[in-house]
Amino acid sequence: MEASLATSPCIVLIVILALCAWRVLNWLWLRPKRLERLLREQGLQGNPYRLLVGDSEEILKMQKEVTSKPMNLSNDLVPHVFPYLQQSVNKHGKNSFVWFGTKPRVTITEPELIKDVLNKMNDFSKPDTNPFVKLLASGLINHEGKKWNKHRRIISPAFNLEKLKIFYINSLKKIIWYNKITQVSLACNLYFCNLNVYVLSLTWRILNPCYFIATPQNMLPIFFKSCNDLIIKWEEMLSSDGSCEMDVWPFLQNLTSDVIARTAFGSSYEEGRRIFELLKEQVELAMKLISKVYVPGWRFVPTATHRRMKEIDREIKASLTDMIKNREKALKAGEATEDDLLGILLESNHNEIEEHRNNKNVGMNLEDVIEECKLFYLAGQETTSALLVWTMVLLSRYPDWQARAREEVLQVFGKQKPDFDGLSHLKIVTMILNEVLRLYPPAVGLNRNVHKDVKLGNLSLPAGVQVSLPIMMVHHNCELWGDDANEFNPERFSEGILKATNGKASFFPFGWGPRICIGQNFALIEAKMALSLILQHFSFELSVSYAHAPYTLITLKPRYGAHVILRKVEI
Numbered sequence: 001m002e003a004s005l006a007t008s009p010c011i012v013l014i015v016i017l018a019l020c021a022w023r024v025l026n027w028l029w030l031r032p033k034r035l036e037r038l039l040r041e042q043g044l045q046g047n048p049y050r051l052l053v054g055d056s057e058e059i060l061k062m063q064k065e066v067t068s069k070p071m072n073l074s075n076d077l078v079p080h081v082f083p084y085l086q087q088s089v090n091k092h093g094k095n096s097f098v099w100f101g102t103k104p105r106v107t108i109t110e111p112e113l114i115k116d117v118l119n120k121m122n123d124f125s126k127p128d129t130n131p132f133v134k135l136l137a138s139g140l141i142n143h144e145g146k147k148w149n150k151h152r153r154i155i156s157p158a159f160n161l162e163k164l165k166i167f168y169i170n171s172l173k174k175i176i177w178y179n180k181i182t183q184v185s186l187a188c189n190l191y192f193c194n195l196n197v198y199v200l201s202l203t204w205r206i207l208n209p210c211y212f213i214a215t216p217q218n219m220l221p222i223f224f225k226s227c228n229d230l231i232i233k234w235e236e237m238l239s240s241d242g243s244c245e246m247d248v249w250p251f252l253q254n255l256t257s258d259v260i261a262r263t264a265f266g267s268s269y270e271e272g273r274r275i276f277e278l279l280k281e282q283v284e285l286a287m288k289l290i291s292k293v294y295v296p297g298w299r300f301v302p303t304a305t306h307r308r309m310k311e312i313d314r315e316i317k318a319s320l321t322d323m324i325k326n327r328e329k330a331l332k333a334g335e336a337t338e339d340d341l342l343g344i345l346l347e348s349n350h351n352e353i354e355e356h357r358n359n360k361n362v363g364m365n366l367e368d369v370i371e372e373c374k375l376f377y378l379a380g381q382e383t384t385s386a387l388l389v390w391t392m393v394l395l396s397r398y399p400d401w402q403a404r405a406r407e408e409v410l411q412v413f414g415k416q417k418p419d420f421d422g423l424s425h426l427k428i429v430t431m432i433l434n435e436v437l438r439l440y441p442p443a444v445g446l447n448r449n450v451h452k453d454v455k456l457g458n459l460s461l462p463a464g465v466q467v468s469l470p471i472m473m474v475h476h477n478c479e480l481w482g483d484d485a486n487e488f489n490p491e492r493f494s495e496g497i498l499k500a501t502n503g504k505a506s507f508f509p510f511g512w513g514p515r516i517c518i519g520q521n522f523a524l525i526e527a528k529m530a531l532s533l534i535l536q537h538f539s540f541e542l543s544v545s546y547a548h549a550p551y552t553l554i555t556l557k558p559r560y561g562a563h564v565i566l567r568k569v570e571i
């Protein structure tokens with residue numbers, strides 16, 4: 001009897017250890033090998049699985065090697081930015097997969113399949129990220145299902161409602177119709193999750209034209225203020241001959257950071273800037289972690305990077321909490337909300353809670369609002385600065401297009417301050433921005449998780465694989481864009497995006513479908529404002545010290561900056 005009592009804890013321990021060992025074995029070897037077999041059975045090719053690291057080590061090595069030195073001054077970026085993907089496609093064909101640690105990632109380049117992946121958000125979810133990276137970018141961009149629906153509904157007014165009311169939909173009937181459809185589709189989303197994708201994507205498609213031209217008009221003076229400050233700074237730097245050589249990259253980063261701090265936090269702008277400084281440091285630390293294979297449980301090890309990231313997170317949260325609480329107090333006291341993103345977001349959240357007083361599942365809590373504010377910075381600053389810097393580099397390299405853009409800007413605005421109506425009607429500038437987004441997309445690719453077996457075209461993707469949608473590779477594909485795919489030719493967008501792409505998902509710098517970028521109008525109007533003011537005041541050309549080295553660190557950036565010679569334009 002005593003012996004059996006003594007052996008039972010041992011048996012329990014052995015069973016637990018055996019279970020743990022099984023899980024580790026499954027994670028490290030059995031599951032990857034099973035996924036590999038299932039993919040190969042369908043004709044997909046890739047390197048054989050290597051324990052734990054897969055292709056990751058080789059990818060990092062290759063990427064480091066290629067991006068450490070500048071490339072020649074061309075737009076053939078794919079071999080430079082995606083060397084491993086290019087090599088994989090060359091070696092294994094278009095239908096191939098690459099191992100990121102223990103997970104195989106299938107490359108999808110056909111526009112029809114891309115559309116499917118991005119429209120079926122219930123089948124293709126956002127990939128799991130390192131928990132420390134989530135400290136940096138959580139919020140809407142990472143949420144799924146009901147939580148995503150709720151957040152998207154609450155945040156949307158901050159980006160488009162004002163504009164919809166004022167400019168493009170003149171008849172009140174249309175506004176009501178638009179609002180009703182949006183509300184009905186979102187209500188459907190809440191209750192019928194499976195219907196969600198179809199209703200939303202249908203609504204999105206129907207409303208695309210008016211949705212896309214909507215932007216928060218009340219943000220325009222803020223865009224102007226920040227852009228004008230930049231022009232004044234540059235003017236002060238000109239030498240007596242009216243020219244100056246400089247690296248415009250840090251100025252453009254500062255500009256977009258300034259714009260988002262002002263638009264997001266209004267009168268609390270100074271506090272907002274401090275938060276953004278901390279987030280900038282957080283981005284650098286997160287990048288160190290992203291470049292390593294994530295081992296489950298590693299996050300509990302108190303490394304210097306982990307500790308600093310937690311410290312920064314605490315400081316940001318404390319600042320934002322104060323700011324949000326003060327605003328909420330004012331809102332509850334019936335005071336008007338500020339017209340900044342935070343104000344509109346809190347008001348929208350407040351209305352939702354008021355409307356459904358007894359339902360605890362509506363509205364965002366404090367943590368949620370904090371996450372969304374952090375996301376505004378990352379999503380709004382990193383991307384738009386990348387768009388602006390590549391636009392300046394390309395217009396420096398193609399002076400004819402620079403001259404055409406300036407002519408248009410001067411024709412529309414003369415010496416006057418750019419207004420919303422004028423910015424919305426700039427045709428050449430829009431064509432140029434689209435072509436820059438095609439050749440130098442700030443987000444070079446999107447990834448999705450397959451969490452249950454799913455059909456995609458002729459493929460049967462097993463749960464556990466990931467899919468990769470390499471935006472840049474698709475944008476540079478000669479089969480989709482013609483032999484001059486790597487040439488800068490804004491003319492291809494002269495009749496709009498739909499005509500240039502024949503409605504295919506061969507151009508998706510802002511994503512596609514229900515999760516399309518919520519800030520795209522914001523970004524485009526901001527970029528047009530900045531570019532118009534720059535063109536009104538300066539001409540620019542590449543300096544001899546410019547080294548062409550695009551690389552990805554969250555977004556597509558110039559590794560050695562963007563050195564140009566600015567000259568004052570007399571008009």
Ligand code: HEM
Pocket residue numbers: 140141142152375376377379380381383384387441442443446447508509510511512514515516517518519520522523
């Ligand atoms: C040139 C500028 C921009 C580019 C190229 C860009 C690109 C993208 C892309 C590709 C996505 C889709 C991500 C995915 O499906 O996985 C996205 C989503 C998003 N973007 Fe942007 N973005 C830009 C500017 C902005 C700005 C200015 C903001 C806000 C201030 C913003 C906020 C967001 C948010 C919140 C999402 C998540 C939407 C959702 O999942 O529902 N973006 N963006």
